[in-house]
Amino acid sequence: MARTSQFCTFYLDKLLFGVELKGVREVIRSLDMTKVPLAPAVVCGLINLRGQIVTAVDLRRRLELEPRPAGMLARNVVVRSEDGAVSLLVDEIGDVVEVEESSFEPPPETLRGSVRTMILGVHKLNDRLLHVLDIEKACQMTEVAETVAPGR
C-alpha cells in the first residue's frame, strides 16, 4: 500500500488549502477578538482560547489574497507552531482528506514571491488541487511591525 498522509482542509478565496492533521490542535467557529493596534497587518487580533491567549493570523492577507468580503465570518484553525498555538483565519472548513504521497508535486517555478516559501506544494486530487501549507512559515511574521517613532 502506498504511503498516505492526512490533511485538514479549508478554503481561502475558493482555493483549497490543507495543513497536516497532526499539526492542527482544533477547529473552531469565530470567537471574540481583541484588536492589536500597531501590529503587523496580518495579525487580526488576540483570542481567548480557554484561558490561553492565541494570536489570530489572517491567512488571506498572509497569502496575499483578496481581503475577505465584509460580513463573511472567519473560522479558526488553531495550529501548533514552534512559538505556541496560532489561530489561522480561513473562509470555510473542508473535510479531512487522506492523500497518497505519490500525488504530491512541488510548486511550479512560476510561483514566485513570499507566497512560494509558505506553500510546500500541491496534492493532485481528482477534481482540484490541494495546496499544502507550511505551518511554521505561515505563522512567522516576516513583516516588521511599524517601527517606533524615534525620539525627538
Add this chain to the structure above:
Amino acid sequence: MSDTDSDIVKDFLVESYENLDRLDRDLVGLEKNPTDRDALAGVFRTIHTIKGTCGFLGFNKLEKVAHVGENLLTRLRDGQLTLNPELTTALLGMVDAVRQMLGSIDVSGGEGERDDTKLIATLTRLQQSSEAPELPSSIGDILMQRAGVTQAEILLAVEKQKEGDPRRMGEILVEQGVVRPADVVDALRIQQSSRTAAAASDSTIRVDVALLDRVMNLVGELVLARNQVLQFASRTKDTAFLAASQRLNLITTELREGVMKTRMQPIGNIWGQFPRTVRDVALGCGKEVAIEMEGKETELDKTIIEAIKDPLTHLVRNSVDHGIELPAERVKAGKDRIGRLILRAFHEGGQVNIEISDDGAGLNVELIRKKAVERALITTEQAARLTEREIFNLIFVPGFSTAEKVTNVSGRGVGMDVVKTNVEKIGGTVDVHSTLGRGTTVRVKIPLTLAIIPALVVTCGGDRYAIPQVSLLELVRLKAAEVAKGIELVHGAPVYRLRGRLLPLVYLTQELKLAADARPESDGAVYIVVLRADERQFGLVVDEINDTEEIVVKPLRKQLKTVKTFAGSSIMGDGKVALILDVLGLAQRAGVVTETRNRALTEKATESPTTVGEKQTFLLFAGPGDCRMAVPLSTLARLEEFPVAQVEMSGSQWVTQYRGQILPLIRLDVVLQEQEREKDRRNKLRLMEVPPLPDSGPIQVLVLNHDGRSFGLVVERILDIVEDCADVKSAATRASVLYSVVIGDRVTELLDIPAILRSADLKAAHPARAKKSTEAAN
C-alpha cells in the same frame, strides 16, 4: 551509565552547586570571624558530603581535592589552625576547582583534564598533619575534644546515669567540677547545630521550577475563572450560588498567595555570592572592605530574583571599585581603614527596596556637572539649575557613564545605564543619593512579582487596555464645559495645566491609530490618566476609565514582540482579551521620553525652580465645625466616598470593606472631641459615648498610609488640592495638629497624623500585619 546512575549524578550536582555557593559565603564570613564554630562545622560538613558522594560515584580526582580540603578544615575546626587570608584563598581555590570539575561532569560526564597537583600540594602544606575524626555528636565526645575532659570522667558520669541519676551528662560533669558551665553550653550549641541541620533537610523537598511555573499558570487560569464566576454572581439573586462564589473567591485568593509563596526566594540567595565578589574585587584593587547585609530574608519572586542578580552585582562591584577609597586615603580622611558596604532589603508599599550603600568618597556634584556640560548632555544654564539629585541621576545617562575618564574622577563605573535599563525592564526604578566624602547609596525599587499585577483598566476605541498601577499617578476628569478651557495648545501640542504645571497630553486613540468615533454616549468629558515614565509625567487621554483590577500577565507571542507599546496581554472577567500598555514604550512613541533622556532632563531643569522654593502640595478639607485643615498630599493614598450603609462596627472600631481589606475608619470629629474631653478629666474613665454617624448620604474619607498600614480619616468635606510654600507657621492650639500655617492666604491647621493614630488607638488596625502573622502560623 544507566538512567538511575545519571539521576544520582544529577542530584549530586544540584546539591553540590548549592552547597558550594554556601561555602563561598561561609568562608568569607569565617575570615572575619575565624572562631565561628557553626560556620566552620557547616563548611566541613559540605566538603565532607561532596567527598563522600564522589567517592561513591567514582570521581577520583574530585575526591582527592575534596579530601585534602577536608583535612585542612578538620584542623581549623579543631582549633589547631586559625583561618587567615592565605588559608581562605587556598580554600576558595579548592572550591573553585571543585566547581570547575562539577561543571565538566555536568557537561561531559567526566572530571576534565585539570591538573590539581599544585592546589593539593598547597592545601597539604598548609595543613601539615592529617586524618580527621568524625564530627562528634554525643555531648561527651564534644566535651572531650573541646574542654579537656578525660574519657574516665565521662565514663564515670555515664555510670552515674545508669545508676539512676536523672540529671544530664553536662550537669553531672559541672557538679564534679571537671568542666565549666560555659563549656557545656558551648558543646550543647554544637550538638544542636548538627541536629537542626539534619531536621531542616527532612522538612523540605526539591521541586522542578517548570512544575511550579505550570502550577502558577493554572492558578492564573483559576483567578480568571473566578473573576468570571463573580461577574455572573453579581447578576443573580440566588443566595446559595452567591455564597458558593464567595467561597470560591476566598479560596482562590488564598491559593494564589500560597502558590506565589512557593516561588518566593529570599534575596539572601543572590546576596550570598557578594561577600566573595567583594573580597575578590577589593583584593584586586588593594582595598579593604567589610560587607554587611540587612534583610537577607526579604522575599522576591524567582523570576525577579534572576532579573536583578546582574544589576545588583554590578552595583556592588562599582561600590567597591569606585566608591570606597584606598585604605591610605581613608585614614587620611579620618575614616576607618576598612570600608563598609551595606546591603539592605525591605518591603515597602507592595514593592521591595534594595539599597547598596558605601561609606566611600561619594559623588562629586561639580565634577559631574562639568563633565555633563562637556559631553553636551546638558547646557550650561540647565546645569546651573539642576538639583543635586538630578545631577546624581546623570550617571545613568548612557553617554555619560560610558565615558572612560569621567568615571575615574567622578567615582562611578561603566554601565550604570545598563543597570537602569535592566531594572526598568521589570518595572523597577533606580535612584542614587550621595554626600561628598561620606558615601553613596543606590536604591533599587522593584515589584514583588511579575505574574499578577494591579492595573487600571481603561477603554479606548471600544477596546479595553490595562495600565500597570506602578506608573499611575492620578486621574483627572474634565467636564465637557471645562474641556475647551482646560486643554491648551503649545504650537499644536495639547497640554493641561495640572496644579500650575503644563502636563503634555497624549491621546491614546491617536497613538494607537484607533478609529476615533467608537465612543458611545459620550458626555463630552475628557478623562486624563496621569502617568509617569522615566521620571517624566504625561497625561494619557482615554475614552473611559473602568476600574482597577488584579490581572494575570501573559507575555505576547513572538508575532507581536515588535510592538513596543504593549507589555503583554491579559484575560478580563468577561473572557475577552485586553492588552497591557507599556507606559515607557508608549511615552517613547509619543516622544514624551526620548532615547537619550535629554529632553526629560531639560524639562526637569525648567521645572526645578518651583521645587527649589520648597513648595509642598496639600489636600485641603473642612474638618469638624467647618475649620480649614490640611494634610500633605504625599501621605494620601486615595480619596473615597462611602455610603453610610457600608460602614460597619468591628468591636468599638468603625470599619469599612475596601479593596478586599478591612479599612479602619477614624472620625476626625470624634478624635478632636475626645481630646478636648480628656483634657478636662484625664484621670477618669473615658466614656464611649460618641456622636452617631449621619443617617444617610455619603461620608468623605481620606485613605492615608502611615507606617505601612492604611486607615480612613472621615472628614466633613474635601475642598481642594493646593501647592504652597506654607512657610508662615504658628504653634498648634490643640492636640492632633502639628501647627497652623497659611495656605492659600488663609490660616489652615496641618494635621499630625501619627498623633491622630495614637489617640484613635487603632488596635485592630493592622490588616496587613495581621494577615502576615496568620500566614506565618500556617
